[in-house]
Amino acid sequence: MNGGQALMKALENEGVDIMFGLPGGAILPVYDPLIDSSIRHVLVRHEQGAGHMAEGYAHATGRPGVAMVTSGPAATNIVTPLCDAYMDSIPLVVVTGQVPYAAIGTDAFQECDTTGITMAVTKHNYLVTEAADIPQVIHDAFHIATTGRPGPVLVDIPKDIVDPKNPRSAMEWYTPDSHDLPGYRPNVAGDAELVRQAAKLICEAERPVLYTGGGILKSRGAKALLELAELTGIHVVTTLMNRGGFPDDHPLCLGMPGMHGNYTAVTAMQEADLLVALGARFDDRVTGKVGEFAPLAKIIHVDIDSAELGKVRRADVAIQGDCRAVIEDLVRALREMGGSEAQPDRSQWRSRISGWQERFPLTYEQSRNDELLKPQFVLEQLRDSTPDDTIVASGVGQHQMWTSQYWKFNHPYTWVNSGGLGTMGFSIPAAIGAKAGRPDRMVWAVDGDGCFQMTAQELVTAATEGFPIKVALINNSYLGMVRQWQEMFYAERYSEVYLTRNVPDYKLWAEALGCAGLRVESPEEVAPAIARANEIDDRPVVVEFRCEAGENVFPMVPAGMSNSDVVVDPSQRDRPR
Amino acid sequence: MNPVPTGSAPGRGGDGGTTTLVVHVENKAGVLARVAGLFARRGFNIESLAVAPTADGRFSRLTIVVGVDAAPMEQVVKQLDKLVNVVDIEELNPAASVERELMMVTVRADPSIRGQILDLVRIFQATVLNVGYDEMMVSLTGSPGRVDDFEELLRPYGIADVQRTGKVALSKLAKTAPDPLAP
Numbered sequence: 001m002n003g004g005q006a007l008m009k010a011l012e013n014e015g016v017d018i019m020f021g022l023p024g025g026a027i028l029p030v031y032d033p034l035i036d037s038s039i040r041h042v043l044v045r046h047e048q049g050a051g052h053m054a055e056g057y058a059h060a061t062g063r064p065g066v067a068m069v070t071s072g073p074a075a076t077n078i079v080t081p082l083c084d085a086y087m088d089s090i091p092l093v094v095v096t097g098q099v100p101y102a103a104i105g106t107d108a109f110q111e112c113d114t115t116g117i118t119m120a121v122t123k124h125n126y127l128v129t130e131a132a133d134i135p136q137v138i139h140d141a142f143h144i145a146t147t148g149r150p151g152p153v154l155v156d157i158p159k160d161i162v163d164p165k166n167p168r169s170a171m172e173w174y175t176p177d178s179h180d181l182p183g184y185r186p187n188v189a190g191d192a193e194l195v196r197q198a199a200k201l202i203c204e205a206e207r208p209v210l211y212t213g214g215g216i217l218k219s220r221g222a223k224a225l226l227e228l229a230e231l232t233g234i235h236v237v238t239t240l241m242n243r244g245g246f247p248d249d250h251p252l253c254l255g256m257p258g259m260h261g262n263y264t265a266v267t268a269m270q271e272a273d274l275l276v277a278l279g280a281r282f283d284d285r286v287t288g289k290v291g292e293f294a295p296l297a298k299i300i301h302v303d304i305d306s307a308e309l310g311k312v313r314r315a316d317v318a319i320q321g322d323c324r325a326v327i328e329d330l331v332r333a334l335r336e337m338g339g340s341e342a343q344p345d346r347s348q349w350r351s352r353i354s355g356w357q358e359r360f361p362l363t364y365e366q367s368r369n370d371e372l373l374k375p376q377f378v379l380e381q382l383r384d385s386t387p388d389d390t391i392v393a394s395g396v397g398q399h400q401m402w403t404s405q406y407w408k409f410n411h412p413y414t415w416v417n418s419g420g421l422g423t424m425g426f427s428i429p430a431a432i433g434a435k436a437g438r439p440d441r442m443v444w445a446v447d448g449d450g451c452f453q454m455t456a457q458e459l460v461t462a463a464t465e466g467f468p469i470k471v472a473l474i475n476n477s478y479l480g481m482v483r484q485w486q487e488m489f490y491a492e493r494y495s496e497v498y499l500t501r502n503v504p505d506y507k508l509w510a511e512a513l514g515c516a517g518l519r520v521e522s523p524e525e526v527a528p529a530i531a532r533a534n535e536i537d538d539r540p541v542v543v544e545f546r547c548e549a550g551e552n553v554f555p556m557v558p559a560g561m562s563n564s565d566v567v568v569d570p571s572q573r574d575r576p577r
Numbered sequence: 578m579n580p581v582p583t584g585s586a587p588g589r590g591g592d593g594g595t596t597t598l599v600v601h602v603e604n605k606a607g608v609l610a611r612v613a614g615l616f617a618r619r620g621f622n623i624e625s626l627a628v629a630p631t632a633d634g635r636f637s638r639l640t641i642v643v644g645v646d647a648a649p650m651e652q653v654v655k656q657l658d659k660l661v662n663v664v665d666i667e668e669l670n671p672a673a674s675v676e677r678e679l680m681m682v683t684v685r686a687d688p689s690i691r692g693q694i695l696d697l698v699r700i701f702q703a704t705v706l707n708v709g710y711d712e713m714m715v716s717l718t719g720s721p722g723r724v725d726d727f728e729e730l731l732r733p734y735g736i737a738d739v740q741r742t743g744k745v746a747l748s749k750l751a752k753t754a755p756d757p758l759a760p
Contacts, residue, residue: 115607119614124661127606144661183603183664307655 002169003131004029004162007095008037009173010138014093016066018042018057018436020050024070025110027097029163042436042465047074049429049458051081055090056433059416060391060441062220064091064145065433071097072110075156076117080423083121085152087420088241089218091145092152093138100160101129101168114156123151131161131171139176148186149305150218190302190321190329198276198300198317199333203342205274205298207349208234211257211286214241214419215279215303221324222246222412225278228327231334232343235353237265239280241419244409254353258286259557260401263360263568266555267577268353269294270563277301279323282312283420292562302326359575360568362405364551367523371548375399375474378526378545379406382444382472385530389414391443393431395451396422398480401553403446425454428471432458435467442470442534449475449499452506456513462540463514469540470533471515476547477501484552510542518543595624596650597669597676597746600639603662604630611660612639621653625743636664640745669746676746678721680728681706685735686713694734701727712737 001009007030011019018040023031034041044050047069054065065085069078075096085092099108115127124144126137134157141153160166202208216225222245229236229252236246237257246253257265269275275297280286287293290312301308301315302323309318319326334342364376379402392407393416394400400417409415416434418426431445452473462469483497510517516536520529520543533541554569568575602608609628616623622644631638643653654666669676686694691713698705698715701723707714717727721744728739 116610119607119611120618181661184661305659307652307659309655310649311652 001171001173002162002164003134003157003171004164004169005033006131006134006171006173007138007157007162008033008039010135011066012038013175014138014142015063019066019068020044020053020057020433020436021068022047022050022070022074024074024097026071026099026159027068027074027095027157028070029159029169030068030095030097030157041068042432042461044429044461045457046455047077048080048425049432049455049461051078051092051094052084052423052426052429052455053433053436053458053461054092054094055081055085055088055426056393056416056430056435057437058085058090058092058433059393059430060413060434061437062413063437064093064142064150066093066095068095069097070110071099071114072112075112075114079118079121080421082118082152082154084418084421084423084426086121086123088418089150089214090152091150093141093145094152094154096154096156098127098156098158100166101158102160104158114154118154121152122154123149125154125156127156128158128161131169134161134171135174136176136180140179140181143179143181144184148184149303186304187306187320188304188322188325190319190326192329194317194319195326195329195333198302198319199330199337201274201298201300201317202232202234202276202330202334203337203344206344206346207272207296208232208274208276208346209254209268209272209297210234210236211239211269211275211277211280212236212242212245213239213278213280215323216242216245217412219279219304219322219324221279221322221327224324224327224331226250228331228334231331231340233340233346234276235268237261237269238409239283239286240404240417242279243404243407243415243417244412247410248408249410256404258283259288259559260405260553260555261286262362262405263555263566264353264356266557266563266566267356269297271352272297274298274300277303277315278327279303281308287312288557288561288563288565292564294563360555360572363569363571365571367548372521373523373526373545373547375402375476375545375547375551376406377523378472378474378520378547379403379446381526382446382530383407385527386444386534387442389441391416391431391434391438391441393417393427393434393443393445395427395445395447396424397448397450398476398484398551398553399446399448399451399474401481402474405553424448424451427451428455428462428469429458431469431471432462432465432467435462435469445469445471447471447473448480449473449477449506450479453499453504456509459510459513459515459540459542467540468537470536471510471540471542473506473542473544474547475506475544476549476551478549480549480551481553483549487550487552488556489558506542506544510544513540515540515542517541519546520544521546594645595642596645597671597674597744598639598641598643598654598657599667599669599746600641600657601631601664601666602637602639602660603664604635604637605662608637608662609639611662612641612657615656615660616653619652619656621656625741627743627745640743642744667748669748674746674748676720676744677718678724678744679716679718679742680724681714681716681740682728682731682736683712683714683738684731685711685737687711690734694731697727697730703727
């Protein structure tokens with residue numbers, strides 16, 4: 001056997017059924033045994049697309065996404081998805097080709113220091129030097145990517161050890177049965193005494209809030225969270241990374257907190273006397289000015305990554321462990337203490353919460369006759385005309401915030417987005433990856449016109465590889481979120497944010513990419529266009545919704561301000577808080 | 578109403594002191610770069626660093642003196658621990674450890690003042706390594722404070738070149754045998 005064959009066999013052994021990639025010089029020898037492999041390969045149009053597709057696949061399925069690209073520029077093109085996956089704890093295994101081992105360090109053609117470049121944006125990476133190491137390294141890479149706090153792992157493979165023409169590629173296959181990782185011991189179980197202390201704090205709290213983050217989804221903990229919330233009757237806020245981790249339709253769900261969170265979620269956290277942070281990391285977009293965040297609250301913090309405990313906010317009870325395992329322990333401890341009977345009377349707190357919900361719901365003004373569409377209206381229509389379990393992938397910016405705000409996420413793993421890194425152009429390739437992982441589901445990408453222009457070429461991949469995703473293009477002709485900041489914080493001095501109104505022609509572009517293209521300009525056309533798009537299943541669809549440029553996302557906590565200073569929609573500003 | 582937060586954010590302030598970490602890592606290519614890169618990107622400060630393989634050649638031992646000004650030590654340790662190649666980390670308590678540093682120094686030593694330098698060498702139990710017509714090279718192994726003192730005393734004569742290794746350290750040994758009857 002040679003190293004290239006061993007690589008394919010090792011990937012098959014890890015249960016890989018699909019990978020996303022693009023061949024090139026240094027990885028060429030691996031693309032030959034790929035022909036004989038059971039693994040489906042999706043040929044992308046840009047390596048960044050391969051990385052985001054692998055992320056979308058991982059988001060939607062919980063299984064590690066796999067991408068394979070060549071050396072040099074291909075490796076640098078996939079750095080953005082690696083960083084994105086690192087920030088959002090997405091399990092990825094990325095294989096990159098490298099120049100032959102003897103040529104490393106000589107500035108060879110398409111050489112770059114891939115492991116050096118990606119050291120800061122991967123959970124771990126490898127430069128494999130011997131063909132015989134390939135089975136063990138791939139086995140370890142999947143283990144690292146998927147256990148503990150998940151993340152991306154890169155495996156850089158010099159050409160000579162996979163090239164059958166080179167004697168250095170010869171090796172004997174073996175199936176690794178263990179891991180050689182003396183420094184890697186992810187901890188799953190939470191400390192029982194700390195769990196009891198946490199349960200005690202919960203039973204004493206008058207104004208508690210469950211502050212839930214991506215760790216819920218990563219640990220497959222949505223069911224456990226539901227049990228905890230219903231047992232205690234405590235309200236739940238779902239961060240951007242945990243949309244879908246608790247049903248939006250549930251009476252205890254307060255929705256998204258943070259910079260563009262809804263007023264009640266932001267304010268309930270701010271007024272709480274106990275925050276139970278579950279797989280959340282006190283990100284600056286959630287806390288606002290950190291010194292004034294939830295000033296009255298004691299903190300219970302559960303995270304599998306001990307470095308998150310105390311990184312931003314000192315916890316009163318800090319528990320390292322897998323979110324689901326700790327929540328299950330917590331539920332048991334609470335039952336032992338008397339279950340729902342042991343919870344104090346929180347009717348006053350509940351009525352304060354419902355008061356905020358009544359006074360400060362999400363709102364916008366419907367467009368008048370001469371105006372283009374309101375993006376919020378488009379998203380409401382899309383939400384109401386698609387199946388409940390539709391997977392939604394979003395880009396980054398205003399459209400992302402509106403989607404998170406207006407969608408009703410009632411199922412886990414239906415929201416695919418770039419949270420920590422905020423990667424424009426994420427949605428189209430991520431939606432393709434999600435569709436590849438869940439072909440049974442309808443997948444909509446909600447994109448902005450700025451984002452669309454960054455990765456639209458992957459619609460060719462979707463069209464030719466048979467992934468009939470649908471794209472709702474919220475076209476407001478601007479880099480909308482930047483425009484909003486310039487309006488609010490730079491005295492309406494607009495600098496380099498206008499993308500032009502009529503160029504490109506998105507309908508024509510979509511058709512040229514092998515998709516159906518639709519254009520919608522008036523409110524009454526919205527629902528029929530969505531219905532038409534839902535019917536098309538033989539190719540991708542792009543629906544361009546021509547939207548008002550001046551629409552802003554509210555509520556908003558301006559950067560660096562306290563969450564107590566949340567700016568609500570103009571129509572609500574005279575209401576008592 | 579301006580309540581004092583129950584838990585305050587961990588500060589980045591400090592007293593300008595240092596802490597010594599002993600970090601066992603897998604002896605693999607690039608591990609030092611991972612450690613150094615982590616310090617750089619998390620804004621931690623390395624004062625000195627000594628690296629060598631342990632008796633078990635699969636592992637290396639890093640003695641890192643960390644400026645505690647830049648970051649809470651807890652974060653430094655936890656972030657280091659996340660590196661897959663880092664096997665374990667020990668924060669050395671200076672009172673419970675033995676610390677040593679080696680200094681080699683070339684000092685101006687005209688024949689007329691050579692005797693004064695040799696006095697210092699004798700007092701500090703340093704070693705003369707090489708002698709030139711107007712310079713001497715000497716070395717001293719000792720606690721970092723003692724090495725500081727020696728360097729300070731040589732400085733007025735004119736130091737032409739100096740190389741210190743950075744601190745290495747081991748925990749002090751138990752002075753009493755464990756009670757065999759203890760539970």
